[in-house]
Amino acid sequence: xxxxxxxxxxxxxxxxxxxxxxxxxxxxxxxxxxxxxxxxxxxxxxxxxxxxxxxxxxxxxxxxxxxxxxxxxxxxxxxxxxxxxxxxxxxxxxxxxxxxxxxxxxxxxxxxxxxxxxxxxxxxxxxxxxxxxxxxxxxxxxxxxxxxxxxxxxxxxxxxxxxxxxxxxxxxxxxxxxxxxxxxxxxxxxxxxxxxxxxxxxxxxxxxxxxxxxxxxxxxxxxxxxxxxxxxxxxxxxxxxxxxxxxxxxxxxxxxxxxxxxxxxxxxxxxxxxxxxxxxxxxxxxxxxxxxxxxxxxxxxxxxxxxxxxxxxxxxxxxxxxxxxxxxxxxxxxxx
Ligand code: HEM
Numbered sequence: 412x413x414x415x416x417x418x419x420x421x422x423x424x425x426x427x428x429x430x431x432x433x434x435x436x437x438x439x440x441x442x443x444x445x446x447x448x449x450x451x452x453x454x455x456x457x458x459x460x461x462x463x464x465x466x467x468x469x470x471x472x473x474x475x476x477x478x479x480x481x482x483x484x485x486x487x488x489x490x491x492x493x494x495x496x497x498x499x500x501x502x503x504x505x506x507x508x509x510x511x512x513x514x515x516x517x518x519x520x521x522x523x524x525x526x527x528x529x530x531x532x533x534x535x536x537x538x539x540x541x542x543x544x545x546x547x548x549x550x551x552x553x554x555x556x557x558x559x560x561x562x563x564x565x566x567x568x569x570x571x572x573x574x575x576x577x578x579x580x581x582x583x584x585x586x587x588x589x590x591x592x593x594x595x596x597x598x599x600x601x602x603x604x605x606x607x608x609x610x611x612x613x614x615x616x617x618x619x620x621x622x623x624x625x626x627x628x629x630x631x632x633x634x635x636x637x638x639x640x641x642x643x644x645x646x647x648x649x650x651x652x653x654x655x656x657x658x659x660x661x662x663x664x665x666x667x668x669x670x671x672x673x674x675x676x677x678x679x680x681x682x683x684x685x686x687x688x689x690x691x692x693x694x695x696x697x698x699x700x701x702x703x704x705x706x707x708x709x710x711x712x713x714x715x716x717x718x719x720x721x722x723x724x725x726x727x728x729x730x731x732x733x734x735x736x737x738x739x740x741x742x743x744x745x746x747x
Contacts, residue, residue, distance in 0.1 A: 440545040442731035446739065448552045453504035458746035461736045463517045463533075465508045466500030466747050467645050468702025469652070470695045473522060473661070479688035482616050482663065483608040485717035486524045488689060495691060496521040498704035499595040499648060502535070506747060509641035511631070513586045516644075518600040518622055518659075519709040520691070531713040533729075534600035534622055536592065540675035541582040545728035551579045578676045590630025595648045596657035596693065597629035604711060604726045605672040607719035608663065617666040617721065619679050622659035622691060649696045657693040662686065673723045705745050708737035 449461040456464055473495050475488030487493055501508045502515025515535055522530040542548035554572035555564045573580055592598035602620040609615045631639065651657050662685045671677040710730045712720055720726055740746075 440549055440728065442735045445545070445549055445552075445732045446735045448549060448556070449504060449736075452552045452556045456504060456506050457743040458740055459504070459506045460500070460740060460747065461504050463498075463500035463502060463519070464504050464506040464747060465510075466498050466517070466519075466704070467648065467700075468697040468704035469497040469499060469648070469693050470703070471495035471497045471520070471691050471693045473689055473691045475689035476687055478686045479661075482610055482686070482688070483717040484611050485530070485608075485715045486526075486528065487522050487530055487715060488717075494523045496523060496703045496707060497693060498707070498709070499644075500747075501644065507641075510644040511591055511636040511639045511641055513589060513591055515582075515586065516592055516595055516598055516600070518595070519704070519707075521704075521707055521709060522715070524715055528715050529713050530715045530718065531707075531709045532602060532711050533709040534602050534620075536598045536600055537582050537585045538601045538603070538678040539581045539585060540603050540725060541579055542576075542725075543578045543674060543676045544724050547576050547579065548725075550576065581676055590632065591636040593629040593631050593635075593647075594651060594657075595644055596651050597624050597626065599623050599628060600659070601678075602711075603675045604723050605666060605721035606714070607721060609717050609719060615719070616663075617670075617672050618663040618683075619666070620661060620663050620688070621685075622661055625658040625660055625690065626656060645696075648693075649698075652693050652696050659691045661688045661691055663688055672721045675723065675725045700747055705747065706737075706741065708733040710734075 446461055453461075460466065473487060473493045475490055475493070479488030480490070498517075498519040500517040500519070501510060502517060508514070515537060517536070518534045520532050520534070524530060542551050550572055554568045557563055558565050600622040605617050605619055607615045607617050648657065664679050664683045664685045666672055666679055667683065670679055670683070710733050711726060712730050714720060
């Protein structure tokens with residue numbers, strides 16, 4: 412591990428107080444309003460998650476590495492197998508979203524650590540999110556809301572919002588540049604936010620993580636994607652897991668002083684070193700719509716001792732809407 416003064420990256424970036432002063436007033440975005448806007452823009456599908464609706468539960472096992480232990484005291488990195496409650500999903504609010512399009516895939520994880528401690532995360536198949544702040548996310552969703560007369564978004568409104576907020580186009584550009592993933596098990600997933608890893612000496616290393624398929628990434632040509640049809644990902648995952656072929660390396664890309672650590676639309680510079688924190692192996696996949704992931708909402712600020720949040724307005728804005736979303740779908744009868 413690189414040695415550096417304690418908390419040097421946080422202090423060395425801007426100074427925490429300066430950083431916090433930069434944060435927009437994300438508390439102003441009402442979580443109920445956000446959830447209502449998801450439903451107005453994308454439709455309401457009772458019992459399903461308002462985002463990542465088409466999903467499947469799986470069971471995984473994580474084994475931490477010596478590099479992980481050097482960076483963090485978290486028991487996730489002890490080297491002993493840790494059970495993980497996994498959910499794979501396709502982006503969007505529609506539980507019948509097509510699998511063969513260039514859209515988002517998700518990998519949500521809950522590490523079930525000793526003593527009842529939990530570590531939750533929701534990772535996406537892009538290095539950036541579709542908005543920089545909760546306010547911008549709400550504005551983007553509002554601009555995409557279908558007009559009742561035409562049943563489609565007003566292109567002028569969509570363009571005006573995107574012109575004024577160009578960050579909202581970054582993620583779409585990334586997906587357009589990539590092939591359709593051949594499998595949930597063959598695409599890279601990014602945590603997108605920055606987190607701090609704290610070791611036994613109190614050293615904090617900031618970084619952004621990825622889950623990278625051990626067997627490598629695999630995409631489909633446009634013809635192959637068309638031939639697969641709109642619903643192949645669940646069976647593909649079951650087959651690959653039964654054959655013992657789905658595992659991901661959990662990697663941390665290390666931030667350096669001066670790097671942006673408060674943004675989901677600024678990846679770290681590509682040349683930043685990566686270390687492997689351990690390996691996640693998918694052991695089984697639900698045969699149907701049930702499973703342990705059903706009643707979980709994966710809140711990325713549920714962190715274990717030894718892993719800390721960063722001052723990112725999107726990170727802290729997630730817990731409340733996720734709770735509201737969970738409440739709504741449980742009340743409706745959770746389906747996924
Ligand atoms: C203010 C910002 C955000 C809002 C309002 C929001 C909202 C939501 C909601 C309501 C759900 C469904 C939760 C449930 O019913 O359990 C969800 C799922 C998800 N979100 Fe977000 N989200 C935000 C930001 C982000 C960001 C920045 C990421 C990037 C990593 C992300 C990744 C995911 C993933 C991976 C899922 C699926 C998790 C699962 O399988 O349960 N979200 N989001």
